Amino acid sequence: MSEPAQGNTRFVTARVERGWHTQQDFADAYDAKAESLGEKARISVRQVRRWESRQPAWPNRDARRVLDAMFGTPLEDLGFVRPPRPAGRRASGTEQSRDVETNVLRRTFLGGVLAAAAPVLDLAALDHLIAANRDARRYSDDQLVTHLRTALDETARTDGLAGPHIALPTALGLIAAIDSSAREADPAVRHQLLNVGARASELVAWIYHDARAPAHTIAYWHAQAKEWATLTGDGAMHAYVLLRQAQATDRSDAARMLGLARAATNGPWTLPPRPRAEAYQQEARALALTGADTGQVTRVLDLAHAALDQADPVQAPPSCTGPLGESYTADRLMVQSAICYREAHQPDRAVVLFERHLADGIFAPRDRAFFTAQLAGTLAEAGEPDEAAIVALQALGLAAGARFGQALAELSRTADTLRRWSRRPAVRDFQERLLVFTAG
Incomplete structure (x- = not known):
């Protein structure tokens, strides 16, 4: 796990993105790269801390060569400030104004709640995030809630179609807009904003999970979703996040997966039938991973089918901001049941379910x-x-x-x-x- 980003967050997020999760990891990688380049200078964790401080000094020539080879990006993009240009070379007023605005916006996002979650974004994605937040500010309070819901639904669809790296910047931009707008909104609008915010935070956690981000990043966004669900009194959403936490839990930690799945159905809240069916299915998978017999796994899957039988027909195409779990269909339950039987060491039974319902399902x-x-x-x-x-x-x-x-x-x-x-x-x-x- 990486150290908390308290200073030069751009450097921290860049190294974490490349797999150097601790300062020692980075120091070791730096020394190896320096040796391959024929550079004699080595660094310590203390030097890494200096580069990750609030005002990192501009690296010397040898260090710049190594850092360029490691990151493949300008040092300014890593949070370093180039020394002033010699007299006689000045950017135009328009260029200076645009650069100042962009840098202030980037520092605002990276220095706040988004930096705390260590988003893995390159500068192009960060610019897209800023644009999404700026676009949201064009609306009045009532219009803003509608805009955010529509944008969040579209972002969720983009995630399913084009993948996490395309959807993530917009999702983070929407959360930035929600976070800043909710601070000044009247109570009724604030309640609506935080309701959308809980959905958006859960989506971001799922996107990060699909992007194979560190566990602490995913946990941050699950915690944010539960906080906003609690503030709005949305117990069902709180339970739904517990389900999603169970789904994001590595299969090597079956006990945690089982506890979260059971908490989603047994806590002081009521999940609607479709997400309740999904929670039972996740419980069945966790049971299989803990070594429970196939009969016990099947009995819990029967509870999932019973819950799904209680669900009303879907009235409109499922969306991220619509009724919880509306996309959970019988075909989805069956292919996830196949996963349960795979975990229970019943591959032949699982193959039959997979082949049948992957062919039939949408x-x-x-x-x-x-x-x-x-x-x-x-x-x-x-x-x-x-x-x-x-x-x-x-x-x-x-x-x-x-x-x-x-x-x-x-x-x-x-x-x-x-x-x-x-x-x-x-x-x-x-x-x-x-x-x-x-x-x-």
Whole structure:
């Protein structure tokens, strides 16, 4: 886990984005890069702290060469301030004004609540975030709530279609607009803003989860969603966030997953039928991961089906700001049940459910990529390596362009399972293509 961003947050987020989660990680990587470049100078954690302070000194020539090779971006984008130009070289007044405005806006976002969550954004994405926030300020209070709902729904659709890296900047911009507007709004409008804010924060947590962000970043946004749900008295939303936390929990921590899923259905709140069905399904998966027998897993899945049977028909296309869990259909429950049976070491049973309901169901590209990757892994566990490799290539085709992180993680897991069949042509083809994509 990285240290808290209290000074030069742009440097911190840039190093975390590249996988150097601690200052020592970065110092070690710097020394290795310096050696490869033939530079003799080495750095300590103390030097990293200086670069991450509020006023980092402009690095010397040797350090600039190493930092440029490590980040591939101008030092100004890492929070360093270039020394003044020599006399006689001055930017035009228009350029100075534009640069000052952009830098102030960037410092505002990176110095506030968004920096605390360590968003993994490049400068182009950050500019998009700023634009989303600035656009929201054109509306009156009542118009603003409507605008935010519409924009959030569109952002959720973008996430499902184009992936987390496209959707994230706009989602963060909407939260910035909500956070700043709610401070000055009258109580009725503030309540509506925070209601949208809870939905937006939960979406951001999910986007970060799909982008394979650090656990503490995802946890930050789940906490924000629950805080705003609590302030608006939205118990169902609080429970829904618990469900989403369970879904974001790594399968290696089945006990936590189980506790969160059960809390979503057993707490002092009432989940609507569709998300309640999803919570029961997540509980069944956690039970399978803890080693519960298949009969117990099936009994909890029966509770999920009973809950879904109580749901009213969906009256309109599901949306992020509409009724909770409206996109949870019978086909989705069945493919997620297949995941449960896979975790319960019943791959043949899982394959049947996957193949039937992936063919029948309507899923966003992100979800189809993830479920197809799950099918590939299940086929591998069922001893069908060639079929698993063919399906895995289909999933890679769905996931690669948009960088759907959960699907890609499942494909890596599938590649591990298929390693003992690496000499088979179909398996080798999949593994090579996955390696090329990962290296790229």
